[in-house]
Amino acid sequence: MRRKLAAGNWKMNGLSGSLGEAVALAATHSAPGVDILLCPPTTLLDRMADAVHGSKVAVGGQDCHPAVSGAHTGDISAEMLADAGASYVILGHSERRADHGESDALIRAKTEAALAAGLVAVVCVGETEAQRDAGETLAVVGAQLAGSLPDDGVTGDSVVVAYEPVWAIGTGRVPTLEQIAEVHDSLRAALNARYGAAAEGIRLLYGGSVKPGNAAEIFATSNVDGALVGGASLTAADFSAIIAALEAAPAA
Numbered sequence: 001m002r003r004k005l006a007a008g009n010w011k012m013n014g015l016s017g018s019l020g021e022a023v024a025l026a027a028t029h030s031a032p033g034v035d036i037l038l039c040p041p042t043t044l045l046d047r048m049a050d051a052v053h054g055s056k057v058a059v060g061g062q063d064c065h066p067a068v069s070g071a072h073t074g075d076i077s078a079e080m081l082a083d084a085g086a087s088y089v090i091l092g093h094s095e096r097r098a099d100h101g102e103s104d105a106l107i108r109a110k111t112e113a114a115l116a117a118g119l120v121a122v123v124c125v126g127e128t129e130a131q132r133d134a135g136e137t138l139a140v141v142g143a144q145l146a147g148s149l150p151d152d153g154v155t156g157d158s159v160v161v162a163y164e165p166v167w168a169i170g171t172g173r174v175p176t177l178e179q180i181a182e183v184h185d186s187l188r189a190a191l192n193a194r195y196g197a198a199a200e201g202i203r204l205l206y207g208g209s210v211k212p213g214n215a216a217e218i219f220a221t222s223n224v225d226g227a228l229v230g231g232a233s234l235t236a237a238d239f240s241a242i243i244a245a246l247e248a249a250p251a252a
């Protein structure tokens with residue numbers, strides 16, 4: 001059985017004062033059946049890790065460089081994230097694929113670096129609206145999955161996959177439950193085919209306009225093991241409600 005995971009991606013949001021939301025989340029949430037993750041901007045990472053230390057809340061980065069160290073101005077290595085208190089890192093988010101031209105090959109190299117540093121890699125895939133309209137969704141996310149994951153070291157303890165349709169991110173639009181199930185079933189089958197028994201524990205998260213009001217039905221959908229939440233993870237109240245919905249959901 002896979003452990004459920006509620007992951008919050010703060011993106012480029014949050015100053016020092018926002019740490020109170022993480023502290024409130026850590027203080028109020030016990031949710032024994034759910035792993036909880038917050039990925040703040042890098043500037044808050046070590047302070048957030050200190051602030052939630054000893055609670056259920058893990059912290060993670062939002063990106064890393066494939067190299068361990070070196071002449072890469074402005075970049076952060078996986079080892080540095082781990083050193084700052086991270087245990088996870090989000091990789092291949094569509095905003096990075098779009099804003100920074102990240103390719104599947106680069107994301108694969110970053111995933112290898114994350115695994116080498118002992119971080120859990122949360123690898124994101126998702127189609128644009130044009131790709132969905134063209135009937136290419138399964139081909140697009142399948143190719144992203146195949147290209148973004150390494151051959152070795154991929155298990156339920158090292159990798160999480162997040163399906164985030166680009167057109168659902170920050171828009172308030174959500175795919176139908178049938179559309180979510182179709183993609184998650186296909187990702188699950190692809191992971192099983194490539195990694196065999198090692199794939200069994202790999203969590204599949206849905207992301208894109210997850211809110212307290214729609215979380216329960218999404219979590220009841222086939223092969224959904226949790227969520228990668230953007231806007232609604234910025235406040236402890238909203239994220240707590242999503243965590244509670246995940247706790248109450250039947251196991252995938």
Ligand SMILES: O=C(CO)COP(=O)(O)O
Binds near residue numbers: 093207
């Ligand atoms: O991109 C996302 C999480 O990584 C989803 O963002 P929203 O929940 O704000 O749509």
